[in-house]
Amino acid sequence: MTQINVTLPTTDQSLRMEQYYRLHSKIYDATRWSFLFGRRQIIDKVAALRTPSHILEVGCGTGKNLVALGQTFPQAKIIGLDISESMLSVARKNLGSMTKRISLLCTSYDQSLKLAQSFDLILFSYSLTMMNPGWDQAIEQAYHDLADDGLIAAVDFHNSRLTGFKKWMAVNHVRMDGHIYEKLNQRFSPEIFEVQPAYGFLWQYFLFAGKK
Ligand SMILES: C[S@@+](CC[C@H](N)C(=O)[O-])C[C@H]1O[C@@H](n2cnc3c(N)ncnc32)[C@H](O)[C@@H]1O
Incomplete structure (x- = not known):
C-alpha cells in the first residue's frame, strides 16, 4: 500500500474527530452495519452508470467502502482520505491484499489535495x-x-421528524437537517437521487450521484 502522510493542522474538527474515533474505531465495523444504510447500494448504483478509473473516497473511515470499490472496479486507482488516524489504522488492516492499488491519505478535505489528477468518482x-x-x-x-x-456520489443521513433524535445525533457529531441533499441537488446535475426511510419514521437517509 502507498501510505501518503500529511501533517495535520490540529484544528477543532480534527481534534474532535480523533477524540471521538479513538474509541469508536475499535467498535465501528461491529456496530455501524445496523444504521449506516445504503453504503453497498450507492456503489452498485454507480457501477450501473459508470466504470471509473480514478476514485477518491472522502472520509473513508475503516475502509469498508474502499474494499467494495476495489472489488467492483478492479482496474481503478483508489485513494481513501480521512481526518482520523485511528480510523485509517483500522482501514490499513481491512484493505489486506488490496493495499497495492489503494492509497490512504490522512488530511482534512477542505483544501486542495494538490494531486496532479482529477477523479471520475468522488464518494462521500x-x-x-x-x-x-x-x-x-x-x-x-x-x-x-x-x-x-x-x-460525485453520496450516501448519508438526511433528516428526522424527531427533535430528540436529532439532538442525540448532534452529540455524536452528526448534523441531520436535510442540508446536504439540498446542496448536492443544487450544485450537481442529479443522476441518482433517493430518500429512504430507516426504522420506520425514526430518520431518513439519502442516496445521490450527480455530475457537474
Ligand atoms: C461515519 S464515518 C464514515 C466512514 C465510511 N465512509 C463509512 O461509510 O463507513 C465519517 C468519517 O468522516 C471522517 N471525517 C470527518 N470530518 C472529516 C474531514 N473534514 N475530512 C476528512 N474526513 C473527515 C471521520 O474521521 C470519519 O472517519
Missing part, C-alpha cells in the same frame, strides 16, 4: 454530515477535483 459515505464546519467547502472542493464527465 456518511462523512458530509460529520463535517461541521466544512461540509459546504468539501462539496466545493469535490466540484473542483471532479473530472468533467465524473460523478
Whole structure:
C-alpha cells in the first residue's frame, strides 16, 4: 500500500474527530452495519452508470467502502482520505491484499489535495454530515477535483421528524437537517437521487450521484 502522510493542522474538527474515533474505531465495523444504510447500494448504483478509473473516497473511515470499490472496479486507482488516524489504522488492516492499488491519505478535505489528477468518482459515505464546519467547502472542493464527465456520489443521513433524535445525533457529531441533499441537488446535475426511510419514521437517509 502507498501510505501518503500529511501533517495535520490540529484544528477543532480534527481534534474532535480523533477524540471521538479513538474509541469508536475499535467498535465501528461491529456496530455501524445496523444504521449506516445504503453504503453497498450507492456503489452498485454507480457501477450501473459508470466504470471509473480514478476514485477518491472522502472520509473513508475503516475502509469498508474502499474494499467494495476495489472489488467492483478492479482496474481503478483508489485513494481513501480521512481526518482520523485511528480510523485509517483500522482501514490499513481491512484493505489486506488490496493495499497495492489503494492509497490512504490522512488530511482534512477542505483544501486542495494538490494531486496532479482529477477523479471520475468522488464518494462521500456518511462523512458530509460529520463535517461541521466544512461540509459546504468539501462539496466545493469535490466540484473542483471532479473530472468533467465524473460523478460525485453520496450516501448519508438526511433528516428526522424527531427533535430528540436529532439532538442525540448532534452529540455524536452528526448534523441531520436535510442540508446536504439540498446542496448536492443544487450544485450537481442529479443522476441518482433517493430518500429512504430507516426504522420506520425514526430518520431518513439519502442516496445521490450527480455530475457537474
Ligand atoms: C461515519 S464515518 C464514515 C466512514 C465510511 N465512509 C463509512 O461509510 O463507513 C465519517 C468519517 O468522516 C471522517 N471525517 C470527518 N470530518 C472529516 C474531514 N473534514 N475530512 C476528512 N474526513 C473527515 C471521520 O474521521 C470519519 O472517519
